[in-house]
Amino acid sequence: MRVMGLAAALAAASLLGAPARAEERFEKVWCLRYATAPGAPLSMLLAGTPPEVKADLPFAMCVAKSGSQVVVLDAGYVDQALGAGFGAVGWTEYATLLGEIGITPDEVDYVTLSHLHFDHAGGTSRFPKAKFIVQRRELEYAAGALPHNSAAKSAFVAEDVLALVKLNWEGRVVLVDGDVEAIVPGLDVYLTPGHTAGTMTACLDTVKSRVCYTSDAVYTYRNIEEDIPLGLALNAGEAVESFKKIRGLLRGGRLIPGHEPRLFEDPESLGFRRVSERVVAIVE
Numbered sequence: 001m002r003v004m005g006l007a008a009a010l011a012a013a014s015l016l017g018a019p020a021r022a023e024e025r026f027e028k029v030w031c032l033r034y035a036t037a038p039g040a041p042l043s044m045l046l047a048g049t050p051p052e053v054k055a056d057l058p059f060a061m062c063v064a065k066s067g068s069q070v071v072v073l074d075a076g077y078v079d080q081a082l083g084a085g086f087g088a089v090g091w092t093e094y095a096t097l098l099g100e101i102g103i104t105p106d107e108v109d110y111v112t113l114s115h116l117h118f119d120h121a122g123g124t125s126r127f128p129k130a131k132f133i134v135q136r137r138e139l140e141y142a143a144g145a146l147p148h149n150s151a152a153k154s155a156f157v158a159e160d161v162l163a164l165v166k167l168n169w170e171g172r173v174v175l176v177d178g179d180v181e182a183i184v185p186g187l188d189v190y191l192t193p194g195h196t197a198g199t200m201t202a203c204l205d206t207v208k209s210r211v212c213y214t215s216d217a218v219y220t221y222r223n224i225e226e227d228i229p230l231g232l233a234l235n236a237g238e239a240v241e242s243f244k245k246i247r248g249l250l251r252g253g254r255l256i257p258g259h260e261p262r263l264f265e266d267p268e269s270l271g272f273r274r275v276s277e278r279v280v281a282i283v284e
């Protein structure tokens with residue numbers, strides 16, 4: 001009997017759901033803060049916090065790089081008037097932001113869209129060659145039922161939804177139904193709803209630990225550590241159910257919340273490294 005070659009053995013292992021092959025693991029992961037809302041009420045993040053308690057709210061995206069691909073987690077926003085409505089200042093153009101880690105927007109292969117709030121889905125135009133990964137439930141809800149629900153519309157913008165529908169017509173959208181592991185090499189995505197209808201968590205296999213970017217499924221570490229409901233959730237009970245699911249997804253890895261002030265104010269306290277005012281290295 002012939003001994004199976006290394007490549008064949010690795011392929012077989014991959015089919016069995018084994019961890020990503022070494023060359024498919026992400027070697028570097030950073031989180032980039034593209035704007036900040038100083039002195040925002042912490043109750044926006046942690047429901048029930050007294051209104052006088054304030055925090056500097058970061059607006060961020062994360063970037064993962066392997067030998068063969070660049071994946072961006074969330075697209076941020078580019079319409080500064082929208083951010084200003086939430087008190088955000090210091091918005092940084094993405095070419096400058098990505099330049100800090102030696103990446104150009106042209107190099108980005110995939111962008112995951114955790115959900116379609118303006119501060120996560122408003123920057124699709126800045127990634128000219130990327131495909132966008134989004135939950136089918138999120139896009140269908142945003143394009144269908146949402147415009148008829150005045151209570152749910154806050155932080156959604158019609159232009160972002162229309163842009164995504166157009167990208168879908170151009171063959172640049174990957175619609176996900178629920179949980180899909182290895183949707184591209186080294187990237188797993190999971191439905192973690194409640195914040196919105198189809199909020200998605202993205203987990204990366206890296207050369208170090210697994211990294212799960214929850215985006216707004218978990219605003220800050222305290223939400224998930226203390227089971228504190230999100231400041232904004234279309235379905236608050238479902239959002240807390242998603243905390244439980246996310247704990248199971250971590251598998252000993254690191255969690256990155258969507259708007260954690262500590263991530264940029266004191267990354268060392270979390271075991272990460274500050275690269276610059278706007279950049280934190282998660283894996284390097």
Ligand SMILES: [Zn+2]
Nearest residue numbers: 115117195216
């Ligand atoms: Zn959101």
Ligand SMILES: [Zn+2]
Nearest residue numbers: 117119216258
């Ligand atoms: Zn957000």
